[in-house]
Amino acid sequence: DTGVSQDPRHKITKRGQNVTFRCDPISEHNRLYWYRQTLGQGPEFLTYFQNEAQLEKSRLLSDRFSAERPKGSFSTLEIQRTEQGDSAMYLCASSLGLRPGLAGGGTRTDTQYFGPGTRLTVL
């Protein structure tokens, strides 16, 4: 399988505990994104990496949240001191990045490909 993978798929934790999620993007993709999705809503953007650099963070990403992509490959998202409001699906996506001058709609538009998500339940 060469798609985006996420681990774990499900996580149940008690309020106040720390949790860490992992995302493995498609191998040649240099861009990686984290989104959060609550029930009945579309995904909301959290943060974005180009290679190992974190270039954008949403204000949704409070101080309890931290994301890393240390070698420009896999990424981790950590939530410290979890709260019940953190219960959601956490989605990772990756994309190839814009390549000016190349033909092909997928490359030019930097289409994102999503993983299956990690469902977090905070009790």
Add this chain to the structure above:
Amino acid sequence: DAKTTQPNSMESNEEEPVHLPCNHSTISGTDYIHWYRQLPSQGPEYVIHGLTSNVNNRMASLAIAEDRKSSTLILHRATLRDAAVYYCILRDPGRTYKYIFGTGTRLKVLA
């Protein structure tokens, strides 16, 4: 960011065509129109995208109005596996990295 408007839900009979509309009256000239779908308990799945011309791929067709203020995702023969939430998203890849999802259209396919 330009916004999109989609119906909350639609129903279709199996093996019939489905036309999912999306209004985006404030679209800019450099916004691409993307469609994703999300099956239950899965991440969003890329369906199709376009800029100005109608587009076809193995999953669907995308019909874009001449003024680009609306578009329609066409599933030529709906199957039960097409039951999902369909999102229409605008994005200018030169200006922003992220997708802004709305609440999408929940498609129900009747056997």
